[in-house]
Amino acid sequence: MSTIxxxxxxxxxxxxxxSRVVNDTGHTSAQTRARVEAAIDExxxxxxxxxxQLRSKRTKTIALVVSDISNPYFTTIARGVEDFFVAHGYSxxxxxxxxxxxxxxxYVLMLIERQVDxxxxxxxxxxxxxxxxxxxxxTPVVVIDRRVTSRDVDSVRCDSEAGAHSLVEHLVKLGHxxxxxxxxxxxxxxxxxxxxxxxxxxxxxxxxxPESMIHYGSFNYGKSNQADGHRMAMDMLNGxxxxxxxxxxxxxxxxxGAIRALHEAGLRVPDDxxxxxxxxxxxxxxxxxxxxxxxxxxxxxxxxxxxLLMDHITGDQAPSGASVILxxxxxxxxxxxxxxxxxxxxxxxxLVAPLDxxxxxxxx
Amino acid sequence: MSTIxxxxxxxxxxxxxxSRVVNDTGHTSAQTRARVEAAIDExxxxxxxxxxQLRSKRTKTIALVVSDISNPYFTTIARGVEDFFVAHGYSxxxxxxxxxxxxxxxYVLMLIERQVDxxxxxxxxxxxxxxxxxxxxxTPVVVIDRRVTSRDVDSVRCDSEAGAHSLVEHLVKLGHxxxxxxxxxxxxxxxxxxxxxxxxxxxxxxxxxPESMIHYGSFNYGKSNQADGHRMAMDMLNGxxxxxxxxxxxxxxxxxGAIRALHEAGLRVPDDxxxxxxxxxxxxxxxxxxxxxxxxxxxxxxxxxxxLLMDHITGDQAPSGASVILxxxxxxxxxxxxxxxxxxxxxxxxLVAPLDxxxxxxxx
DNA sequence: TTGTATGCGTTATCAC
DNA sequence: GTGATAACGCATACAA
Numbered sequence: 001m002s003t004i005x006x007x008x009x010x011x012x013x014x015x016x017x018x019s020r021v022v023n024d025t026g027h028t029s030a031q032t033r034a035r036v037e038a039a040i041d042e043x044x045x046x047x048x049x050x051x052x053q054l055r056s057k058r059t060k061t062i063a064l065v066v067s068d069i070s071n072p073y074f075t076t077i078a079r080g081v082e083d084f085f086v087a088h089g090y091s092x093x094x095x096x097x098x099x100x101x102x103x104x105x106x107y108v109l110m111l112i113e114r115q116v117d118x119x120x121x122x123x124x125x126x127x128x129x130x131x132x133x134x135x136x137x138x139t140p141v142v143v144i145d146r147r148v149t150s151r152d153v154d155s156v157r158c159d160s161e162a163g164a165h166s167l168v169e170h171l172v173k174l175g176h177x178x179x180x181x182x183x184x185x186x187x188x189x190x191x192x193x194x195x196x197x198x199x200x201x202x203x204x205x206x207x208x209x210p211e212s213m214i215h216y217g218s219f220n221y222g223k224s225n226q227a228d229g230h231r232m233a234m235d236m237l238n239g240x241x242x243x244x245x246x247x248x249x250x251x252x253x254x255x256x257g258a259i260r261a262l263h264e265a266g267l268r269v270p271d272d273x274x275x276x277x278x279x280x281x282x283x284x285x286x287x288x289x290x291x292x293x294x295x296x297x298x299x300x301x302x303x304x305x306x307x308l309l310m311d312h313i314t315g316d317q318a319p320s321g322a323s324v325i326l327x328x329x330x331x332x333x334x335x336x337x338x339x340x341x342x343x344x345x346x347x348x349x350x351l352v353a354p355l356d357x358x359x360x361x362x363x364x
Numbered sequence: 365m366s367t368i369x370x371x372x373x374x375x376x377x378x379x380x381x382x383s384r385v386v387n388d389t390g391h392t393s394a395q396t397r398a399r400v401e402a403a404i405d406e407x408x409x410x411x412x413x414x415x416x417q418l419r420s421k422r423t424k425t426i427a428l429v430v431s432d433i434s435n436p437y438f439t440t441i442a443r444g445v446e447d448f449f450v451a452h453g454y455s456x457x458x459x460x461x462x463x464x465x466x467x468x469x470x471y472v473l474m475l476i477e478r479q480v481d482x483x484x485x486x487x488x489x490x491x492x493x494x495x496x497x498x499x500x501x502x503t504p505v506v507v508i509d510r511r512v513t514s515r516d517v518d519s520v521r522c523d524s525e526a527g528a529h530s531l532v533e534h535l536v537k538l539g540h541x542x543x544x545x546x547x548x549x550x551x552x553x554x555x556x557x558x559x560x561x562x563x564x565x566x567x568x569x570x571x572x573x574p575e576s577m578i579h580y581g582s583f584n585y586g587k588s589n590q591a592d593g594h595r596m597a598m599d600m601l602n603g604x605x606x607x608x609x610x611x612x613x614x615x616x617x618x619x620x621g622a623i624r625a626l627h628e629a630g631l632r633v634p635d636d637x638x639x640x641x642x643x644x645x646x647x648x649x650x651x652x653x654x655x656x657x658x659x660x661x662x663x664x665x666x667x668x669x670x671x672l673l674m675d676h677i678t679g680d681q682a683p684s685g686a687s688v689i690l691x692x693x694x695x696x697x698x699x700x701x702x703x704x705x706x707x708x709x710x711x712x713x714x715l716v717a718p719l720d721x722x723x724x725x726x727x728x
Numbered sequence: 729t730t731g732t733a734t735g736c737g738t739t740a741t742c743a744c
Numbered sequence: 745g746t747g748a749t750a751a752c753g754c755a756t757a758c759a760a
Contacts, residue, residue, distance in 0.1 A: 001501060003753055014731050019755060027729055044500055049477040050423070051753035054414040054736050070443065075434060082460065091474065094458050096446065110455065113413040136408055137365055227648055256648040263651070284591055284620040286650045287627070367737055378747045383739060391745055415737035418752050 002043040011039035022047055053115065061091045062118040062309060063111045064302075065104065066144075068220045069096040071253060073279050073298050074122070077144065080302025081120060088310060090117070099124050099185070099220050105133070112137045118309045120144055120302075125187050128153075140312035140319070142305045147189035147323070154312075156305040156324040160190050160278070163294035163328035164197025167276040168248055170292070170330070172205045174338045176246040176274060181209065182232040182258055183250035184219035191216070194250040194278065213244065219251050227257025234261050245273060245339035252279035255291060259335075270337035280331060292336040294328040301326055366407040375403035386411055417479065425455045426482040426673060427475045428666075429468065430508075432584045433460040435617065437643050437662050438486070441508065444666025445484060452674060454481070463488050463549070463584050469497070476501045482673045484508055484666075489551050492517075504676035504683070506669045511553035511687070518676075520669040520688040524554050524642070527658035527692035528561025531640040532612055534656070534694070536569045538702045540610040540638060545573065546596040546622055547614035548583035555580070558614040558642060577608065583615045591621025598625050609637060609703035616643035619655060623699075634701035644695060656700040658692040665690055 004022075008015040013032055020026045021036040028036075039045070053059045064081050066074040078094060085092050093116065097104040101124045108130045111119055118140040123130060128150045131141045135153075143155035171179055181198050184191035199209040215235055217228035229249055236244065249255035255277035259269060267273050280295040304324055311317035368386075372379045377396055384390045385400040392400075403409070417423045428445050430438040442458060449456050457480065461468040465488045472494045475483055482504040487494060492514045495505045499516075507519035535543055545562050548555035563573040579599055581592035593613055600608065613619035619641035623633060631637050644659040668688055675681035 004755095005753080015754080016731060017729090020730085023755085025755090029729060032730085046473065046476050046501065048418070048479060048753050049474075050414050050418045050479055051736090052755075054412070054418055054738090055753080055755045057736075059414070070436075070439060072434075072436075075439060079434065091457070091478075093455070109410065110413075112410045114455075115412060115414055137410065253648075256651075259651050260648055269651075281649060284617075284624055285645060287620075287623050287633075287654055290651055368739095369737080379737090380739080380747060381745085384746085387739085389739095393745060396745080412737050415752090416739075418754090419737080419739045421752075 002045050004045070004047070006043055007036065007039045007045045010043060011035045057115070059115050059117055060089060061093060061114070061116045062120065062306075062313075063093040063095055063107075063116045064120045065095040065097060065107055065111075066122045067097050067099040067124060068253075069094060070221065071219075071251075071279075072281055073252065073296065076298035077302035077305075080299040080304075081306045082302075084303050084306035084310070097122075097124050098222065099188075099218065101125050101127075101129075104130050108133055112139060118142075118313045120305050120309055122146060123148060127187075140309055142309040142312070144301060144305050145190060147193070151321045152319050154308055154319050154322050154324075156301050156308060156326070157190070158296040158301065158328050159325050160193035161197040161200070163278060163296075163330075164194040164248065164250070165201045166197075166328070166330050167278075167292070167294050168198040168201035169204070170332065171246045171248070171274060171276060171336060172201060172207070174246075174274065174336060176339050177207060178242060178244040178246075179207075179209075179213070180236050180244040180247045181214045181250070182229055182236070182247060182254050183214065183216055184254070186216050188219070191219070191250055194248075198248050212239065217254065219253060221253060227253050227260070229254035229257025229259075230261045231257070233258035234265075237261070237265055237267075243273075246336070247273060247275055249275065249277040252277060252281065252293075255279075255293075259291075269335050271340065274336040274339070276336050278328075289331075290334050292333045293331050295331050296328055297326050366409050368409070368411070371400065371403045371407055371409045374407060375399045421479070423479050423481055424453060425457060425478070425480045426484065426670075426677075427457040427459055427471075427480045428484045429459040429461060429471055429475075430486045431461050431463040431488060432617075433458060434585065435583075435615075435643075436645055437616065437660065440662035441666035441669075444663040444668075445670045446666075448667050448670035448674070461486075461488050462586065463552075463582065465489050465491075465493075468494050472497055476503060482506075482677045484669050484673055486510060487512060490553050504673060506673040506676070508665060508669050509554060511557070515685045516683050518672055518683050518686050518688075520665050520672060520690070521554070522660040522665065522692050523689050524557035525561040525564070527642060527660075527694075528558040528612065528614070529565045530561075530692070530694050531642075531656070531658050532562040532565035533568070534696065535610045535612070535638060535640060535700060536565060536571070538610075538638065538700060540608075540703050541571060542606060542608040542610075543571075543573075543577070544600050544608040544611045545578045545614070546593055546600070546611060546618050547578065547580055548618070550580050552583070555583070555614055558612075562612050576603065581618070583617060585617060591617050591624070593618035593621025593623075594625045595621070597622035598629075601625070601629055601631075607637075610700070611637060611639055613639065613641040616641060616645065616657075619643075619657075623655075633699050635704065638700040638703070640700050642692075654698050656697045657695050659695050660692055661690050 004015045004018050007018045018036050020028050021033050082092050095107040104124045120142050122145045128148050134141045145157050183195055202209045215232040217232045249258050269275050276292045278294050280293045283289050368379045368382050371382045382400050384392050385397050446456050459471040468488045484506050486509045490512050492512050498505045509521050547559055566573050579596040581596045613622050633639050640656045642658050644657045647653050
């Protein structure tokens with residue numbers, strides 16, 4: 001409520017002297033410093049950051065724009081970002097786009113208005129409209145989790161192609177031949193890279209991945225609060241015979257929805273269908289970790305991206321269009337197993353367990 | 365990069381006219397409006413929010429200060445807050461204190477510096493230093509999840525006492541007589557309310573809750589990234605005979621750690637020990653929901669608190685010291701069952717399953 | 729070591 | 745309907 005000149009008046013000095021004391025810039029005699037500090041305490045003076053930022057043209061604020069703040073993958077990234085920037089005296093604004101391009105543009109505009117010093121962006125589309133906007137306002141950007149077509153924008157992500165390849169290769173080695181893929185939107189590079197990795201693994205085994213085995217949907221829950229993996233798995237089950245014996249889900253939420261769908265259809269995992277996926281949950285959260293996954297180093301992704309952005313902010317390094325690709329970790333668990341010999345050939349109807357079976361227990 | 369006067373020059377008008385067009389205030393002729401809008405487009409002008417906020421003394425920003433942003437309980441609250449405020453044209457800043465009072469004060473100071481219009485606070489301690497600071501700067505506050513001693517502070521939370529009572533009553537009805545409590549810090553009202561609820565349920569059954577059966581710790585993972593429930597459960601198992609037959613965990617993370625500890629000790633849940641807890645995870649995340657819980661209406665808590673804060677910001681309503689207490693929902697699952705008759709009397713050693721048993725499967 | 733003048737980009741107020 | 749002026753609170757540049 002009180003301003004710098006209130007303090008100045010009270011301490012019998014000029015506003016500049018107060019400013020110097022507050023910011024520890026320049027020299028001030030011990031006496032006046034003491035008087036100023038006393039006045040500050042008495043008035044409960046707190047500097048107005050808006051005025052300071054307007055004048056200095058630096059907000060000491062960066063923004064993290066993600067597509068789904070409910071997803072533990074992104075909250076873990078957020079931790080990595082936060083830890084880095086708080087240690088460097090910056091604040092972090094979190095923005096959630098729900099994978100919606102319009103929301104993203106609105107947020108980016110808001111961030112420019114607010115003069116943030118930099119932006120970490122998980123772009124909803126690879127089009128790059130948002131970060132062209134940012135660049136035109138000289139706001140440093142680092143892209144997280146996804147590739148973008150534009151040059152001169154740095155990015156940090158996990159090796160999606162290789163992770164998908166490993167997971168599907170694992171399925172192939174177990175003996176699976178008909179493997180479906182449930183992925184996110186085709187406009188997100190991560191979705192497509194994971195399809196590519198899956199396809200490569202199949203082709204190396206002399207198999208192919210027809211489009212009919214790929215189901216596109218959403219990485220998020222979305223407004224309906226329904227995991228799209230559920231719908232995609234239903235589509236898969238209702239597709240042409242013979243049914244796949246395994247399914248690769250391109251992220252955690254898709255896998256959760258898919259497993260629920262399989263469960264509802266009376267199918268046992270992995271007996272009737274193996275499931276593998278990208279992304280893991282903290283092990284403790286599920287009493288019995290069950291899902292075979294490619295685990296991304298989410299915290300490190302956030303931390304590395306933060307560090308890179310900081311280099312751009314300080315000018316220590318210009319954006320070079322470089323990509324930092326971090327390794328995944330393959331975690332084999334019980335959701336993947338060898339297909340039963342019958343499954344490899346038999347028609348579908350005979351194999352679906354009756355709904356009142358103990359499929360529930362088997363999936364646990 | 366370009367300012368309002370750049371636009372004014374280009375359009376051949378004054379800065380004020382541009383301001384009027386941008387903010388849709390006052391009257392402007394269709395002609396000049398068109399000319400101004402053209403100039404804005406050509407220059408890619410974006411207003412500087414800092415200057416605007418400095419002048420108008422409103423930032424259209426509120427802050428949500430929580431004790432653990434990794435906890436789905438708080439991210440769900442955040443969703444409720446975000447949905448409300450974004451719909452009203454506000455931005456939300458998220459701050460994470462890790463239940464640390466010093467961090468909290470630092471954040472609150474930063475928020476005052478940044479002139480946020482209001483704060484939603486999950487206070488680390490009930491002392492109330494932080495919101496006295498906020499109040500002295502006339503920043504509206506609403507407290508979430510916890511009671512505070514101070515008058516004239518509104519709060520929104522779930523009925524912890526009643527929820528704990530229901531959970532423990534459920535255990536008593538199943539036949540449990542020795543029930544331990546693992547809770548958070550004694551300085552957090554929520555911790556203590558849940559102990560009180562547990563005690564009341566036991567006393568109604570003619571039992572009592574000695575201090576030796578209560579273990580205090582942390583609701584969070586903390587820097588060690590170790591769930592404190594694990595340590596507390598170990599303490600409980602190493603305590604005096606006879607061992608409890610059931611345990612009430614005062615939040616989700618405590619329960620996760622405790623279950624892991626029981627698991628490691630070769631104890632089966634619920635056969636050797638029943639477990640009940642506060643807070644739930646989204647059902648899909650765990651393929652087989654297992655834990656008996658009191659589920660808090662987290663989204664609603666966030667939404668209600670946001671709405672209340674908005675009333676204070678607009679001045680529609682002065683803080684009255686009122687508490688909004690929302691109901692919990694009891695969800696019975698497989699982690700709680702009747703104690704085996706042997707357990708009620710027998711000494712400990714005989715009952716611990718050997719470590720190489722199939723306890724793992726049983727807990728799933 | 730301390731103070732003065734000036735401007736950051738915007739809007740409130742009043743004048744035309 | 746439009747413009748000139750001042751002020752929001754602070755820090756840069758320069759002077760003393």
